[in-house]
Amino acid sequence: MIEVANVSIRYGRGIDAVDAVEDVSFRVENGGSLAFIGPSGCGKTTLLFGIAGLLAPIEGEILVDGTPVTGTRREIALILQNAGLLPWKTVWQNANLSLMLRHEYPQRTAETVLRDLRLLDVRGRFPAELSEGMKRRVGIARALSMSPSVMLMDEPLASLDTLTRERIQDLFLTLWKEHRFSLVLVTHDIEEAAFLGETIAVLSERPAQIxxxxxxxxxxxxDYRTTAAFRETLGRLREVLER
Ligand SMILES: Nc1ncnc2c1ncn2[C@@H]1O[C@H](COP(=O)(O)OP(=O)(O)O)[C@@H](O)[C@H]1O
Ligand SMILES: [Mg+2]
Known part of the structure; x- marks a missing residue:
């Protein structure tokens, strides 16, 4: 479980201080999903970095599985905006980079992950030989290769065309249901939030508050995108965002 209680995050100090996140509280049950949506620059990435243990809050507490997050942890995976691929490494090497950095060897699961993400056939290719959608899938594979219990995603599908984005969202939904990690997704795309979030937290302008x-x-x-319930959620999100 992810428990975030009254968390505030600030960059710098004194008169140069920038308050990026203010008094944010939420929980995500094991296997649950929560999407954050908010305007550009409001503090979404900052909040995610806090949960990932990359930034320390100035106030409040972040617990994952009952233990305070004080630094990066093996069971917490983070997928960044650009997949962060190394150009001189193949799909296979990039997908297993997190493992290799820990001197662990890819196992059968690594192959399964690549197959699930439809990347097994291109495992020997380099990033320059991949489409943008494939690159994002390699980023997802890298995160999954660690068998995380918590998956943090920072606009992982931004700037992809709609069709590619929706295909990867479909794939990701299937992976989430299968692997049952807890998901925190940050996006500025209301359809992505409504498709992947069991609940959706709407953030204010900076400093981000729920x-x-x-x-x-x-x-x-x-099939959720074609339902009236989906359109209703989109309407509700627009309403809260504009308020
Ligand atoms: N290292 C930093 N030092 C000072 N301000 C920062 C730093 N990183 C981000 N910010 C500021 O914090 C705010 C929130 O940034 P960010 O979390 O990246 O927003 P978002 O992901 O919602 O677009 C922005 O106004 C940004 O300019
Ligand atoms: Mg961001």
Missing amino acids: KEIVDNPGMGDV
Whole structure:
């Protein structure tokens, strides 16, 4: 379980201090998902870095599985905006980079992960030989290769065309249901938030505060986008965002 209680995060100090996150509280049950949506520059990435143990809050507490997060942890995976691939390494090497950095060897699961992400056939290619959608999938494979219990995603599909984005969202939904990691997704795309978030927290302008947590009953199926419930959630999100 992820428990975030009254967390504030600030960059710098004194008159140059920038408050990026203010008094944010939420929980995500094991296997649950929460999407954050908010305007550009409001503090979404900062909040995610806090949960990942990359930034320390000035106030509040972040617990994962009951233990305070004080630094990066093996069971907490982070997928960044650009997949962060190393150009001189192959798909296989990039997907297993997190493991290799820990001097661990890819196992059968690594192959399964690549197959699940439809990357097994291109395992020998270099990033320059991949489409943008493939690169993002390698980033997801890298995170999954660690068998994380918590998956943090920072706009992982930004700037992809709609069709590619939706295909990867479908794939990701399937992976989430199968692997049952807890998901925290940050996005500025309301459809992505409504498709992947069991609940959706709408953030204010900087410093990010939770304006409202919107329930999203009915999510969890690839056909969800075509339903009235989905359109209703989108409407609700627009309303809260504009308020
Ligand atoms: N290292 C930093 N030092 C000072 N301010 C920063 C730093 N990183 C980000 N910020 C500021 O904090 C705010 C939130 O940034 P960020 O979390 O990246 O927003 P988002 O991901 O929602 O676009 C922005 O105004 C940004 O300019
Ligand atoms: Mg960001």
